[in-house]
Amino acid sequence: MNDIDSFLTSAGRVIYTFPVRAFPGLVANIYVIGDGDSKVLIDCGSGMDKSNQDLLDGLEALSEKYGQPFHLSDMDAVFITHGHIDHFGGLPFVRQYSDAPIAVHSLDRRVLSHYEERVLVASRLLDTFLQRAGVPSESRQNLMSMYLFAKGVYRSTEVDFLLGEGKLRPDGIGIHHVPGHCPGQVCLLIDDVLITADHVLSFTTPHQAPESITNNMGLGHFLASLDKIAALDGVSLALGGHEDPMPDFKGRIEEIKQVHEDRLAQVLEICKEPKTTAEVSQELFGQVSSYHILLALEEAGAHVEYLYQHGELVATNLEQIENEPAPVIQYRRC
Ligand SMILES: [Zn+2]
Numbered sequence: 001m002n003d004i005d006s007f008l009t010s011a012g013r014v015i016y017t018f019p020v021r022a023f024p025g026l027v028a029n030i031y032v033i034g035d036g037d038s039k040v041l042i043d044c045g046s047g048m049d050k051s052n053q054d055l056l057d058g059l060e061a062l063s064e065k066y067g068q069p070f071h072l073s074d075m076d077a078v079f080i081t082h083g084h085i086d087h088f089g090g091l092p093f094v095r096q097y098s099d100a101p102i103a104v105h106s107l108d109r110r111v112l113s114h115y116e117e118r119v120l121v122a123s124r125l126l127d128t129f130l131q132r133a134g135v136p137s138e139s140r141q142n143l144m145s146m147y148l149f150a151k152g153v154y155r156s157t158e159v160d161f162l163l164g165e166g167k168l169r170p171d172g173i174g175i176h177h178v179p180g181h182c183p184g185q186v187c188l189l190i191d192d193v194l195i196t197a198d199h200v201l202s203f204t205t206p207h208q209a210p211e212s213i214t215n216n217m218g219l220g221h222f223l224a225s226l227d228k229i230a231a232l233d234g235v236s237l238a239l240g241g242h243e244d245p246m247p248d249f250k251g252r253i254e255e256i257k258q259v260h261e262d263r264l265a266q267v268l269e270i271c272k273e274p275k276t277t278a279e280v281s282q283e284l285f286g287q288v289s290s291y292h293i294l295l296a297l298e299e300a301g302a303h304v305e306y307l308y309q310h311g312e313l314v315a316t317n318l319e320q321i322e323n324e325p326a327p328v329i330q331y332r333r334c
């Protein structure tokens with residue numbers, strides 16, 4: 001993979017980029033912000049062997065093409081845009097070459113620094129979600145082992161400082177906290193270029209999961225964060241954590257909002273009769289396989305949860321909910 005590129009910001013900083021194969025079938029974008037004096041690495045891939053190799057190769061290719069050192073040992077800081085493994089999983093590998101300080105938003109700090117605890121707690125909440133969603137016990141076990149397998153490559157890595165809302169320095173990188181896709185998701189504004197990470201992507205509608213699994217995720221937070229970022233002035237280019245650059249990022253935000261509006265309307269239509277979240281997922285996304293089953297259930301769950309929070313869906317099987325220790329919830333349109 002040698003698809004390197006660079007973008008010049010309005011104030012003369014350069015944002016370099018190249019892709020890494022984070023997982024088979026998932027390419028992630030790495031960025032390096034260079035302002036002449038310092039270099040900041042933005043995200044570092046999944047930590048899988050292929051991803052690590054692509055990271056080294058990409059930095060080597062930048063060094064050759066731009067005639068300055070871009071090795072891991074040349075980085076002055078490492079910023080992680082959010083606590084998903086395809087973005088931070090390479091941190092233990094980066095640490096072998098570099099002692100640059102690592103930064104992330106506080107709401108995703110534990111994921112990086114106390115990973116084993118976080119996976120254990122999140123997996124229990126995920127299991128509860130799947131149970132209440134009406135996923136039968138055998139496929140629930142399959143989904144849980146898939147979830148835990150994908151998480152098995154990372155070792156906890158200390159976070160050195162936090163990316164809070166605002167600017168790091170007066171002339172520095174602007175940090176915009178945009179919870180939803182992930183609790184600590186941030187967008188980074190470098191002059192007139194916005195690194196949106198997984199908050200806005202050029203083709204894919206960023207994945208949503210219910211906030212019953214993790215606080216500060218969920219569709220309500222995500223939609224509010226889209227509005228927050230759409231209100232930024234003077235952005236001439238947006239760069240996502242995957243896929244292509246977005247010259248018209250406000251137009252792209254409108255498209256993403258429309259997908260969710262349509263999906264919410266679909267869920268209301270499906271729930272004319274009482275339905276479980278698993279049934280809603282099946283009707284929305286049809287037959288899907290392997291990890292996509294889990295993604296579909298989370299996506300459906302996020303939409304059901306949003307409508308329930310806003311009083312448009314109501315739980316109908318009250319007797320079961322009252323009497324069973326682990327009831328499956330049936331939702332109906334109000
Ligand atoms: Zn993500």
Ligand SMILES: [Zn+2]
Nearest residue numbers: 084086198241
């Ligand atoms: Zn991602």
